Amino acid sequence: QKEVEQNSGPLSVPEGAIASLNCTYSDRGSQSFFWYRQYSGKSPELIMFIYSNGDKEDGRFTAQLNKASQYVSLLIRDSQPSDSATYLCAVNSRANQAGTALIFGKGTTLSVSS
Amino acid sequence: NAGVTQTPKFRILKIGQSMTLQCTQDMNHNYMYWYRQDPGMGLKLIYYSVGAGITDKGEVPNGYNVSRSTTEDFPLRLELAAPSQTSVYFCASSYSKGETQYFGPGTRLLVL
Numbered sequence: 718q719k720e721v722e723q724n725s726g727p728l729s730v731p732e733g734a735i736a737s738l739n740c741t742y743s744d745r746g747s748q749s750f751f752w753y754r755q756y757s758g759k760s761p762e763l764i765m766f767i768y769s770n771g772d773k774e775d776g777r778f779t780a781q782l783n784k785a786s787q788y789v790s791l792l793i794r795d796s797q798p799s800d801s802a803t804y805l806c807a808v809n810s811r812a813n814q815a816g817t818a819l820i821f822g823k824g825t826t827l828s829v830s831s
Numbered sequence: 832n833a834g835v836t837q838t839p840k841f842r843i844l845k846i847g848q849s850m851t852l853q854c855t856q857d858m859n860h861n862y863m864y865w866y867r868q869d870p871g872m873g874l875k876l877i878y879y880s881v882g883a884g885i886t887d888k889g890e891v892p893n894g895y896n897v898s899r900s901t902t903e904d905f906p907l908r909l910e911l912a913a914p915s916q917t918s919v920y921f922c923a924s925s926y927s928k929g930e931t932q933y934f935g936p937g938t939r940l941l942v943l
Contacts, residue, residue: 809929
């Protein structure tokens with residue numbers, strides 16, 4: 718069974734700091750990686766995705782991939798209280814879990830204090 | 832585009848009742864999914880569809896049924912509601928397998 722693991726948190730950071738969220742995956746053949754943000758009581762929304770060929774920066778968010786160690790990270794610079802949410806990592810697995818090929822972690826809760 | 836829409840937003844059912852959760856997408860996506868999310872437990876796939884007329888079971892299909900008669904609609908049917916089905920249900924869609932999934936706003940279901 719292919720898996721995606723995340724530390725459930727909560728991860729607490731002060732406003733303006735860098736928040737670092739990590740996710741490990743078991744399928745070495747995975748080639749695309751997604752980060753979703755989910756506010757309490759709301760649905761997951763895509764923040765960004767990366768492919769296995771490189772990292773990606775979008776505004777205050779940077780997604781990085783370490784293929785050798787099989788983990789993906791999401792860095793949030795200048796964290797704001799509005800970033801407080803649960804962050805879900807999802808990985809495209811060749812193992813074809815139930816045909817969707819996208820496996821979700823359980824999420825890490827981030828709390829940014831002002 | 833409205834994206835993925837779900838109805839109802841909230842429903843209370845009595846044990847043994849039946850209901851259908853509606854899901855519609857206007858992005859012409861082939862793939863559609865139903866997830867349930869329990870507190871602290873992440874998303875669990877119930878059923879998915881790769882196109883009209885084609886559906887398959889996910890991780891937790893027991894107690895649920897689906898149909899996909901059109902590209903746009905993917906309803907989820909609960910036949911005999913049980914307290915264990917109390918959860919938040921999300922519908923999602925994607926253009927193809929392994930690509931970004933876009934989620935609807937969710938349906939909160941309480942079975943008493």
